[in-house]
Amino acid sequence: MFQEPEYRENLSLALSEILDDIGVNERLVMTRRKHRMMNETMWNITDRLTDTNITKYHLGGQSESTTTRGLDSGIDVLYCMDDCNIIQDWSEWEHGKRNYLMIQDENTSPGYCLLQLLRHDEPLPATVIPNEQHITDRSGRILLKNTIFDRAILGAVRHGPANAIPGQHGISDIDHVPVFHCKSWLQSASGWLDRQGIRRWPTQDMRRYAASTGCIVVPVGSKVSRYPELEWRISTSLAERCLILSLNITQTRCYVLLKIILKSFLNPQGEINISSFMCKTVLLHCVENTELSIWNAENLSTCLTYCLLELHTCVQNDSCSHFIIQENNLMAGRFTAEEKHELLERISYLLQNVRQMLFSIDIDDLGHRLQVKLYRVPHGVYYFQSSIETNEFCLLREYFNTAYTISRSHKEVLDHLHDKSIRTMMQSVGKLMTFSDHGNRLEQATCKFLEPLLCTTYGSVLASSSIAENNQVSHEALVWLSAGLNSDISSSRLKLASVFYSTEDIDRAELILRHTEQQYYSYHVVPICACWHWTSPAAVSAELMRASSEQGQDLIKHITAFCVRFIQKESNCVPRELQYEMLRSTQNDIPHRNQCRDYMKDWTVIDSLPFLYFLQYKVYRHLQRIQDQRQALCKLIRTIVTDKDLGHRETALNILGQCMEQENKPHYAFKCYLRSLKGRPRNNVASIHICKLISSILVRQLNESYM
Structure with a gap:
């Protein structure tokens, strides 16, 4: 079966080269996985710093790097609620916690369980129903409903167990899945730990790691359940991630091809009769039951055919066993007899016409690329992005996504600390440094991006306090501000310049601003702001694309400019014009603030480049x-008009309006404030600026009338 005829070998090699070209190659796969694991670690460190009892896991095609630009798989983020203790044995009960006992009996669907509430003070079943999310069954057990998380993620759409948040340009769709984590390995799957495949895959090390990950209970019942609101699906997602990350590049490419075929032919209208998880399961079974030597570039098309045959058998038998929890049939109740017949016909046609099927795939221009490879169609007939361009683009996207995560984490930590004491802020910075010094390798790599931002904020808070006392910046504040200078290309430097400007140390402020502007234009720097919805830039320079493939993760600090954030404890380090931003919400605006999403509250937040030119304008004035003052003002205007990536355009317009007032151009100032309000009608200090401007105009006219 695995002796490739020559035409099949040519097809396999062509497919392997094409998948390499569109980003499914070892270098890019490993880089993507590293960045996604770093982002996951960043989220979890942030939760530790903000005292949030949640552990997050990033799963799915993006995390596994089993996707392409055309597929654009989404991201599954599991939110494990750490304040609950899910147990399988009474010995695992913990005092003081919410304990739930996993129950699997003859009444639960295979691969599913019930969660029985236990007492928190002693290891006994609970006897009192705490709220409407619990119910008593016929046996007197108090069970937790799986609808408990229906409103957990505001603004999301419920898809099964997930709350889906649609993506925007450059950002993948995200499924937020609130779950509970059980620390112990699933008892009913203990046999898998001893199961041996043909080539002893998964290895014993993989099985030991899998056992250490425990299992997860997901709030969704079986499609054939008698208790749809009470059953919880048992997942071994963390163990499965380990298995997928162990695949070689041909096995990974085969999985990507299965997902492309699924999207192109089996679910072309967006149906979900067959899921990508089923394709993953089929692949894992095939890998387990074949020799490793089979999985190479020369055999890719045959390996794909083998997986399609296995999928056909599963549909035919209405049975696709979960790779780890074998009694869980993933296809139970999945489709009707008519749907099954249609699927079998589609898969049979694909098996009989593999080459023609591949030629007709539009995703990533795979079909056209294959024609060029096999039939040497002149390249002028079709234009494809080169493999180098694809790799550079995908690498750059990973850098930007990581930078976005850094900005988002900084925002959440500030939201937690903005009303805390300086001592508490110091403790949080110390906690982060502990992760940086004593954490695992991934935590240390992650902290070096977040640590400078927090050092800068803490230094700025100390500086604001000392300025209030004696209009001087303390030595301690300068030490912390200096420690954070390399957070990115500009934001921390601009904060230091703002501190010097606030103490009228103008020469040092001017020197920092001049140096920052020079650095900003060394690369094509991209503004990164996680205060609102951020999208990847639609176009970047060729120079930046090349740099993404030549440099490592440190490139992030040289190609990104975070927005500059000042909390109220830093108010003395902020120019007067920007202090108004801390008063942006009127009494009428406050009821319209989204307390779950409006992290900024009463901060001053502005994009780096407008802030740079505004500070230059003030310094040169x-x-x-x-x-030089006029030049800085012209640059500020040009940035606001031409830069489409600004996250805080309304703030930039507000400071431009105040500059226009200082230039004695009230008409232009009024226009700036109106444009600002048009972009953000509520929680915008432009309304105050307009009132002040009108008042000053009226006062001036009255004074002139008396003269």
């Missing part, structure tokens, strides 16, 4: 360098 103070130095009476009129030409």
Whole structure:
């Protein structure tokens, strides 16, 4: 079966080369996985710093790097609620916690369980129903409903157990899945730990690791359940992630091809009769039952055919056993007899016409690329992005996604600390440094991106306090501000310049601003802001694309400019014009603030580049360098008009309006404030600026009338 005829070998090699070209190659796969694991670690460190009892896991095609630009698989984020203790044995009960006992009996569907509430003070079943999310069954057990998380993620759409948040340009769809984690390995799957495949895959090390990950209970019942609101699906997602990450590049490419075929032919209208998880399960079974030597570039098309045959058998028998929890049939109640017949016909046609099927795939231009490879169609007939361009684009996207995660984490930590004492802030910075010094390798790599931002914030808070006392910046504050200078290309440097400007140390402020502007234009720097919905830039320079493939993760610090955030404890380090931003919400605005999403509350937040030019305008005005002052003002205007990636355009317009007032151009100032309000009608200090401007105009007119 696995002796490839020459035409099949040619097809396999062509497919392997094409998948390499579109980003399914060892270098990009490993880089993507590293970045996704770093992002997951960043989220969890952030939760530790903000005292959030949640552990997050990033799963799915993006995390596994089993996707392409055309597939654009989504992201599954599991939110494990750490305040609950899910147990399988009474010996695992913990005092003071919410304990639930997993129950699997003859009444639960295979691969599913019930969760029985236990007492928190002693290891006995609970006897009092705590709320409407629990119910008593016929046996007197108090069971937890799986609808408990229906409103957990506001603004999301419920898809099975997930709350789906649609993606935007450059950002993948995200499924937020609230779950509970059981620390112990599933008892009913203990046999899998001893099961041996043909080549002893998974290895014993993989099985030991899998056992250490425990299992997860997901709030969704079986499609054939007698208790749809009470059953919880048992998942071994963390163990499965380990298995997928162990696959070689041909096995990974085969899985990607299965997902492309699924999207193109088996679920072309978006049906979900067959899921990508079923394709993953089929692949894992095939890998387990074949020799490793089979899985190479020369055999890719045959390996694909083998997987399709296995999928056909599963549909035919209405049975696709979960790779680890074998009694769980993934296809139970999945489709009707008519749907089954249609699926069998589709898969049979694919098996009989593999080459023609591949030629007709539009995703990532796979079909056209295959024609060029096999039939040497002149390249001028079709234009494809080169493999180098694809790799550079995908690498750059990973860098930007990681930078977005850094900005988002900084925002959440500030939201937690903005009303805390300086001592508490110091403790949080110390906790982060502990992760940086004593954490695992991934935690240490992650902390080096978040640590500078928090050092800068803490230094700025200390500086604001000392400025209030004696209009000086303390040595301790300068040490912390200096420690954070390399957070990105600009934001921490701009904060330091703002501190110097606030203490009228104008020469040092001007030097930092000049140096920052030079650095900003060394690369094509991209503004990164997680305060609102951020999208990847639609176009980036060729130079930046090349740099993404030549440099490592440190490139993030040289190609990104985070927005500059000042909490109220830093108010003395902020120019007067920007202090107004801390008063952006009127009494009428406050009821419209989304307390779950409006992290900024009463902070000053502005994009780096407008802030750079505004500070230059103020510094040169103070130095009476009129030409440089005008130049800075022109650059500020140009940035606001032309830069489509600004996250805080309304703030930039507000400070431009105040500059126009200082230039004695009230008409232009009024236009700036109106444009600002048009972009953000509520929680915008532009309304105050308009009132002040009108008042000053009226006062001036009254004074003139008396003269």
